[in-house]
Amino acid sequence: MYYLKQKNYDEFTCIADKCPENCCSFWQIMVDDESLSKYEKMAEADDRIRNALDIQGKCFRQTDGGCNFLDPDGLCHLQRTYGETALCDTCRSYPRHVEEFENVREYTLTLSCPEAARMLLNDTSPMELVISEDDEDEEFEDFDYILYDKLTEAREKIKNFVQDRSIDILTRMKAMLVFAKELQEKLDDDDIFGMDDVQLMSGETSDSDPLKTEVFDSAFEFERLKHISSVLFRLEPLHDDWMDIAGGIWDKVFSDSAELEKVKALMERHAVPAEQILMFFVYTYFCGAVYDDWIYSKIAIAVYSTIWIFCMLYAGGGDCAAGSDQITGTFSHNETDSLIKAAWSYARETEHSDVNLDLLEGWFMDNM
Ligand code: SF4
Structure with missing residues (x-):
């Protein structure tokens, strides 16, 4: 398998409360099934999770356009209380974007994240994808x-x-x-x-x-x-x-x-x-x-x-x-x-x- 990663990809660090508009605002955050069942269990002992979770819609509820887990200081209640491992796939991976092709994965940092945009647009050297390789092999049905x-x-x-x-x-x-x-x-x-x-x-x-x-x-x-x-x-x-x-x-x-x-x-x-x-x-x-x-x-x-x-x-x-x-x-x-x-x-x-x-x-x- 080939892995193509945007240069500086691994250097990205979320600026959290210093972010001018964090990713918990305006978007409906969809929750993967595994995280959803984990949150259902956690909700039994945590009112905040019970109130923030929309089980039917498989997403987090929002108030005034912001995720219900977002604290007034701009930090996430889930991450603050339970650590990064408590985050769902969407929150853990953003702003990392992956495109999947047969035996190839391409990773970029989405421009919608202010910090990722800053890293890209303040860099004057040409944007590159850096290639690495391992022994993994896969086949996609009907891949051209x-x-x-x-x-x-x-x-x-x-x-x-x-x-x-x-x-x-x-x-x-x-x-x-x-x-x-x-x-x-x-x-x-x-x-x-x-x-x-x-x-x-x-x-x-x-x-x-x-x-x-x-x-x-x-x-x-x-x-x-x-x-x-x-x-x-x-x-x-x-x-x-x-x-x-x-x-x-x-x-x-x-x-x-x-x-x-x-x-x-x-x-x-x-x-x-x-x-x-x-x-x-x-x-x-x-x-x-x-x-x-x-x-x-x-x-x-x-x-x-x-x-x-x-x-x-x-x-x-x-x-x-x-x-x-x-x-x-x-x-x-x-x-x-x-x-x-x-x-x-x-x-x-x-x-x-x-x-x-x-x-x-x-x-x-x-x-x-
Ligand atoms: S938008 Fe980017 S920098 Fe801002 S809180 Fe989200 S991941 Fe962090």
């Missing part, structure tokens, strides 16, 4: 190993291109979309080995294919981006503020094409964290296309999520000279810290809702 192989090769091409800092970040992003569209067309035509021939175009090496050039040139055109971004209003709001955030982006960024140009300039100014966000989404989701054949939507999620995170930063911070805003709230007045907050706020809205992820993927496939 050939497609998985092609996807990992394509992901390597994306990585090499996206982490080439001699190319401006917007060019890198546009090229990702063209590349993904071409890969998708090969797969849809059952030309799986043709995926080997697909390359990323830089835009500077004027490509002879006018269709590819058109996709490249129109990718971030104002009306197209405005249309793509209208999906933000259709997301299931997981946080009370989501509709205000989406409305803020709409009013500020999509009121005038000159505003969008300022967002693009902001991305160029923060090209390194933009690259880290792109690679986070690529590493976390791209190879999942082996299960649903949707390649384009995985890359579109990476590209447009990165743009929307910068739109959040811009919409919240005016011209972002100070980086202070309603999005960053009291978190920080530093522009990079504001970007980190925009990143985890966005990821909270999308990454932990299958409804929202499915909606985004379907939207991108319809608007390829």
Whole structure:
């Protein structure tokens, strides 16, 4: 078995009561069966557990949008009283994310955790997955190993291109979309080995294919981006503020094409964290296309999520000279810290809702 782990994965430590918005807020925490029976027994001697546990719903009850185990000081009653081993699978593993493929496990730290987002976006070295191996062997029924192989090769091409800092970040992003569209067309035509021939175009090496050039040139055109971004209003709001955030982006960024140009300039100014966000989404989701054949939507999620995170930063911070805003709230007045907050706020809205992820993927496939 191969294990691919995000660099710094093992260095993650929860900052608990210092966290600006801990993971016990807003999300419904589902409890695995083993933990549920353990809690049922513990509840006989602990009123707090009895009141917090929703046995039928297999989850923890919430009060005012927070888990009932959350104490006023921001710490967890379960962990404080019984130690980390008392936590259910969800609480013990978060923010660690695992993708499972035949004989491969890929581990990343989700961007929705403020500390994981800080670690990633403050790191200026390229994001990597570190490989290790053991003698474990497994077989998945109907696993398409050939497609998985092609996807990992394509992901390597994306990585090499996206982490080439001699190319401006917007060019890198546009090229990702063209590349993904071409890969998708090969797969849809059952030309799986043709995926080997697909390359990323830089835009500077004027490509002879006018269709590819058109996709490249129109990718971030104002009306197209405005249309793509209208999906933000259709997301299931997981946080009370989501509709205000989406409305803020709409009013500020999509009121005038000159505003969008300022967002693009902001991305160029923060090209390194933009690259880290792109690679986070690529590493976390791209190879999942082996299960649903949707390649384009995985890359579109990476590209447009990165743009929307910068739109959040811009919409919240005016011209972002100070980086202070309603999005960053009291978190920080530093522009990079504001970007980190925009990143985890966005990821909270999308990454932990299958409804929202499915909606985004379907939207991108319809608007390829
Ligand atoms: S969101 Fe991350 S840093 Fe915050 S409490 Fe949860 S695991 Fe800890």
